[in-house]
Amino acid sequence: MDKEWWKKAIVYQIYPRSFADSNGDGIGDIPGIISKLDYIASLGVDVIWLSPVYASPNEDNGYDISDYLSIHPDFGTMDDFDALIAEADKRGIKIIMDLVINHTSSEHEWFQKSRKGIEPYKDFYYWSDSWPGTPNNWTGFFGGGTWEYDSERKASYLHLFAPHQPDLNYHNPLVWEKINEILKFWLDKGVKGFRCDVINILYKDSLENGKKKMILTGSEHYLTLDGTHEILKKINKTLSEYGAFTVGETVFVDTNDAKLLTSPERKELNMVFSFQHMEVDQIIVKWFKKKFSWKKFIAVLDKWQRELEWNTIYLENHDQPRSVSRFGSMEYWKDSSKLLATLLLTLKGTPFIFEGEEIGMTNFDFVSMDEVEDVESKNIYKILSSVHLPKSIKWKMIKNTSRDNARTPMQWNGKDGAGFTTGKPWLGINKNKDKINVEMEERDKDSILSYYKTLISFRKKSEDLMEGDYKLMENGRDVTEYMRGGLSIILNHSDKEIKREIEGEILLSTENERKEGFLKPWEAIIVRK
Numbered sequence: 001m002d003k004e005w006w007k008k009a010i011v012y013q014i015y016p017r018s019f020a021d022s023n024g025d026g027i028g029d030i031p032g033i034i035s036k037l038d039y040i041a042s043l044g045v046d047v048i049w050l051s052p053v054y055a056s057p058n059e060d061n062g063y064d065i066s067d068y069l070s071i072h073p074d075f076g077t078m079d080d081f082d083a084l085i086a087e088a089d090k091r092g093i094k095i096i097m098d099l100v101i102n103h104t105s106s107e108h109e110w111f112q113k114s115r116k117g118i119e120p121y122k123d124f125y126y127w128s129d130s131w132p133g134t135p136n137n138w139t140g141f142f143g144g145g146t147w148e149y150d151s152e153r154k155a156s157y158l159h160l161f162a163p164h165q166p167d168l169n170y171h172n173p174l175v176w177e178k179i180n181e182i183l184k185f186w187l188d189k190g191v192k193g194f195r196c197d198v199i200n201i202l203y204k205d206s207l208e209n210g211k212k213k214m215i216l217t218g219s220e221h222y223l224t225l226d227g228t229h230e231i232l233k234k235i236n237k238t239l240s241e242y243g244a245f246t247v248g249e250t251v252f253v254d255t256n257d258a259k260l261l262t263s264p265e266r267k268e269l270n271m272v273f274s275f276q277h278m279e280v281d282q283i284i285v286k287w288f289k290k291k292f293s294w295k296k297f298i299a300v301l302d303k304w305q306r307e308l309e310w311n312t313i314y315l316e317n318h319d320q321p322r323s324v325s326r327f328g329s330m331e332y333w334k335d336s337s338k339l340l341a342t343l344l345l346t347l348k349g350t351p352f353i354f355e356g357e358e359i360g361m362t363n364f365d366f367v368s369m370d371e372v373e374d375v376e377s378k379n380i381y382k383i384l385s386s387v388h389l390p391k392s393i394k395w396k397m398i399k400n401t402s403r404d405n406a407r408t409p410m411q412w413n414g415k416d417g418a419g420f421t422t423g424k425p426w427l428g429i430n431k432n433k434d435k436i437n438v439e440m441e442e443r444d445k446d447s448i449l450s451y452y453k454t455l456i457s458f459r460k461k462s463e464d465l466m467e468g469d470y471k472l473m474e475n476g477r478d479v480t481e482y483m484r485g486g487l488s489i490i491l492n493h494s495d496k497e498i499k500r501e502i503e504g505e506i507l508l509s510t511e512n513e514r515k516e517g518f519l520k521p522w523e524a525i526i527v528r529k
């Protein structure tokens with residue numbers, strides 16, 4: 001097999017809890033995913049990335065793993081997982097898993113033994129009784145402090161995320177050995193790679209106080225350090241024997257860090273998820289939104305396109321609000337969703353589609369905190385309770401940014417339960433399910449879903465889109481144009497009709513009926529120059 005097969009792939013991310021529920025308990029599961037494999041294959045994608053399906057107390061929906069070698073009963077059994085690999089394989093689809101190894105759940109056996117001081121687990125985590133100078137002043141990713149006191153060990157432990165997500169101590173060589181066994185376990189089952197959760201923060205060089213900052217005080221002690229590069233080389237070595245690939249979720253990296261992390265000679269990661277284009281509508285932290293600007297958005301994407309030989313392209317995932325609600329226009333919901341699809345599938349790199357993006361799912365329409373499940377949102381809301389701000393503003397901050405925006409159940413049809421479940425869904429279903437759903441869009445040749453299929457098959461057949469050089473031609477307030485090989489992609493990301501003569505042959509447009517000499521509002525076209 002081509003060593004760099006993942007450069008030709010399109011990845012579809014599944015958030016298993018929210019995808020398809022086979023047994024009516026309101027939680028999506030693996031048999032549910034298997035029942036939708038024909039649908040996934042019909043999109044033309046090559047790889048499924050599964051958000052965590054491991055055993056977990058679900059304080060952070062599976063990003064807190066209590067056993068890396070078993071499947072959470074909510075999701076099914078190991079036999080179900082094996083069946084998923086086999087059934088996907090029949091359809092030419094590979095499975096990659098989420099690798100969450102910066103931290104475990106506090107219910108993991110390693111932590112339970114560690115807090116009792118049982119060897120060899122005693123120093124599997126960062127305990128204040130083993131590290132002088134702790135607890136320190138570091139602040140965490142979900143807001144608030146990073147040390148939790150444990151009455152059993154009579155010491156505190158470090159957690160960069162929620163208190164039940166203790167950070168693993170990679171100064172202890174045994175930790176890597178255990179992780180390596182886990183990698184091999186899944187690779188032997190036929191898993192073809194990993195999306196590596198917050199992978200650039202694994203190694204902490206010291207636990208001294210950090211420089212005081214607006215966010216993440218202490219981060220200079222763990223962001224993309226040499227110790228992490230060393231671990232990545234080890235992960236790479238194990239995976240290379242299986243022809244598997246990695247995509248790192250890398251927080252606060254710029255293009256220079258990303259080059260180090262992904263350069264083929266260094267043999268670390270294959271690709272990374274950058275956050276910079278996701279930060280265009282934020283002021284320092286995501287809870288402070290500012291007006292989105294296409295010019296800045298394209299400028300950031302352009303920098304990454306120019307500076308990296310190859311990388312991921314994504315507009316959505318389970319941590320981000322829905323792209324059409326954020327970058328598109330609700331008035332031109334269908335057109336702007338198609339335009340975003342065009343951007344996603346014509347840039348240089350490996351595209352990642354998040355479940356529901358292909359039908360234009362929108363942000364959750366929730367009205368109160370009671371409907372929110374996201375641990376991050378709940379934490380922030382708690383912190384906000386001591387801040388003097390009108391309640392309506394606090395709610396707006398949560399509503400616009402909550403990760404639950406992307407986590408509402410997949411809208412398969414317009415019925416009660418949206419075809420997702422026959423029971424009570426774990427998280428509310430968006431009321432627009434009767435207008436936005438797979439069943440309707442499958443029947444409609446002009447739908448967002450149909451456009452995704454057309455565009456994916458167009459991309460696969462186009463050498464220009466698969467491998468062509470990238471060059472930005474125009475970065476305007478209303479219109480963007482870039483070249484991929486001999487193709488020009490023109491996007492009108494405004495609510496206005498724009499006068500524009502097109503030179504060359506228009507191969508694809510988001511519009512059924514084009515208006516000669518104009519770009520319709522939110523029209524995107526691909527032109528052979």
Ligand code: TEU
Nearest residue numbers: 060063100141161197198251286319376
């Ligand atoms: O996300 C890491 C991460 O950086 C996010 O916490 C981010 O800060 C925030 O979600 C942006 O809103 C990964 C996973 O994708 C996320 O779901 C987990 O909660 C987190 O790691 C901890 O494992």
Ligand code: CA
Nearest residue numbers: 021023027029
């Ligand atoms: Ca279920």
